[in-house]
Amino acid sequence: MTDHSDTMLASSPLIAETRGRLRILTLNRPDSMNALTPELHGQLRLAVMEASEEAKISAVVLTGNGRGFCAGGDIKVAAKRAKTTKETVEERQERLRDHAQTTACLHHMPKVTIALVNGAAAGAGLSLALACDLRIAVSSATFKTAYAQIGLSGDLGISYFLTRLVGPQRARQLMLFSEKIAADRALELGLIDLIIDKMPDQIDELEWIRLIATGPSVALRAIKENLLASETESLQAVTDLEAHNAAKCSRTADVKEAAASFREKRPPRFTGT
Incomplete structure (x- = not known):
């Protein structure tokens, strides 16, 4: 990959760019708050794994296009899929395990991973952010587990990451009640590490990201x-x-x-x- 070049078309659900030693992955379904579809999640998993293995990459930033970081799974797409595909419990379980490879790789890869949260992060979108080493959020960002509200129990490591970041009792509260958390409260809880006023014009010029991407x-x-x-x-x-x-x-x-x-x-x- 070459500097400042998109590896996927602007119309693609995922845009990958390389700037020096930094890989930027942008979820690109702004009309749906970057909700995850099977196509987007498949592309994201492959892109994260590729960045993990690429020797010249030192850091990975995950962000979203538009008003949202990631609203979790796309409920409309899932409902349409349910009407046409009779998925067994075992098949569903295996698909979720595949999806969880993304958060596992973000967490364990030998590169520093940074979630640049540009808006709402909910459900699986919150899991993606929590899997990263650092989380930077705009002041208008919000955070929500959201699973209980739609009758689900959580996936992509949300229980693991929440418990380690905020403690077991607070994790219980966040999972059971799906409280919407503003950025300043998220900082107090330890869900995020830094608040910025707005998204930078150039992601690689944000100080924390620049220091990591150009560091040792x-x-x-x-x-x-x-x-x-x-x-x-x-x-x-x-x-x-x-x-x-x-x-x-x-x-x-x-x-x-x-x-x-x-x-x-x-x-x-x-x-x-």
Whole structure:
């Protein structure tokens, strides 16, 4: 992929762009608040997995086109599908497992993932945002689990991510009552990390995104690996991993560049190597 080039047509439900070491994935069904269809979710899963494996990519941003980030699954499309396709419980379960590969990859991939929430994030759309390492939201964004309102119990890891971000009791409240959460309240709860007034003209110029995308990606990848391990591993296992990753990072060109920039009193120019 080349810089500033769309990998899919503007009419496609998903637009992928590469800017330097940054991959931007934009959900592109603005008339439906970027609600997920089987086509969109299939494209998104493949795009996320591709970004995970592409060596030159250091960071991935997921955002939406228009007023919404993602309203969850497209209920109208699902209802129409139900009339023409007799899906068994087992088939439905398998399809949801396939969809959950997207959030699992966003969470575990060896790149920093950032949800840039430009509007409402509900249901599966909230799951997608919570799966990312960082969440930046415009001040008008809202957040809602929404599942109970339509008689569903949740998918794409919503229970896992909510519990870890806001704690088990708050997760229960959010799931059972589907309260709509404004951006300032979401920040208080720990659902998001930063509020901005409006969407930037250029996503890669937003400070947090710029710092990650142009940062020392070997070190950032190791930091993410250490933090993920800390959620499940013992202290000994984590300190061993930290020692291993620190030793690897010490041999990178970015470490040498950091030292040179300090001596020369200038900002570092990291290359991700």
